[in-house]
Amino acid sequence: MSQAAPDLATTLIAENFSRDATGVLHVGGLPLTDLARSYGTPLFVYDADGLRRAYRALRAAVAGFAEVDYSVKANPNPAVIHVFHEEGAGAEIASGAEFDAAVRAGVPPQRILFAGPGKSAADLDRVVGGGIGEIHLENREELFRVAAAAERHGTTVRVALRINPGATAQGGAMRMGGKPSPFGFDEEELSEAVAAVERQPRLHLVGLHLFAGTQGLKADTLLGQWAYGLELAAQIAKKTGRPLETIDLGGGLGIPYFSGDATLDLGALRDGLLPLIETLRRNPMLAGARVVLEPGRYLAGPAGVYVARVLAVKHSRGSRFVITDGGMHHHLAASGNLGQIVKRDFPVVAVSDLDGATPCTVSGPLCTPLDVLARAAPLPELSEGDLVAVLQSGAYGLTASPTGFLSHPMPAEVLVEGGRAAVIRARGD
Known part of the structure; x- marks a missing residue:
């Protein structure tokens, strides 16, 4: 039996x-x-050993395709951020206070990415003055606020466009793409968004940010989202006429909370990366880009x-x-x-x-x-x-x-x- x-x-x-x-x-x-x-x-x-195990396992699974940063919102305690910093992670933040926490934890400002649909002028001043590595733009008003902050500080800010993808990229327990959303520019207005950034002399468009869903427990769902992200990245590079430097494919990796939930299969994830790696290799506008995953829940939760x-x-x-x-x-x-x-x-x-x-x-x-x-x-x-x-x-x-x-x-x-x-x-x- x-x-x-x-x-x-x-x-x-x-x-x-x-x-x-x-x-x-x-x-x-x-x-x-x-x-x-x-x-x-x-x-x-x-x-701390559990935090390190999760980070190392994911980093090994996506080696050769992407680097792994830590999404601070999941647990912003500086001691937790510091553990991941020691493992080599950068940080994705969603507020000026999270920027301060990441810096206090030892993360260099140039390894910090700022995402979120409602960045205030005060927070933008805080991070631009602090030398943040990249800001992800989510709407037109924010685009102008970042440009104004760059002007005040006499600097050029590296930015990426967060794109709200079409329905083909949705997935996970909580959909964040394929529907009306406060997050990012709709995929249909990608051309206009690129042109708007390119008109700002203090903004340097270097990348794409895609986050199509969260709490994803199926490798094929994540792989499909990432493949779609590479397609969008190629479109941005073509419109700017220069290679992209960053392709942020978000987090979204889930953990089992409830009876019947399956654990994400890192082996299946690793096996499915070969076509994506080949896509990057074949496109000279993407081949040199830093591909980033920035999970939080997956790294810290268990x-x-x-x-x-x-x-x-x-x-x-x-x-x-x-x-x-x-x-x-x-x-x-x-x-x-x-x-x-x-x-x-x-x-x-x-x-x-x-x-x-x-x-x-x-x-x-x-x-x-x-x-x-x-x-x-x-x-x-x-x-x-x-x-x-x-x-x-x-x-x-x-x-x-x-x-x-x-x-x-x-x-x-x-x-x-x-x-x-x-x-x-x-x-x-």
């Missing part, structure tokens, strides 16, 4: 963490029980856990509720309120692997029925003081959440590396 496949949580723990002989979950070799005792709960814990302590366990009309000190104010995505249409459970586990498991609702301390971390989590019998951990929490956790809601204190963030833990954001009071 064949054995049933392990559930997602069991698989993720085996891939990224471990349990000791007593069943306690360890991150980076340190027991979460000890970390929770030292730094309090709720608590975010990140494993290395993090969110730890919460049980405050109470109650039974209400046949249902079990585990009430914790952590919730949607720190981890909006896990609550299902960060853009999900159908709310599904992130993998949630007991930090101490007790016997038995039955479905229960894990809810937080906020006075709203939206504050639910899991709706049918298979957990053992728990009691006040026990710990639960939300896996896949290294990306879009704390800074993607309404931390001021109901004025609960900020949790600490801890980075574990080499068997030692360091506070990278102090716990609030």
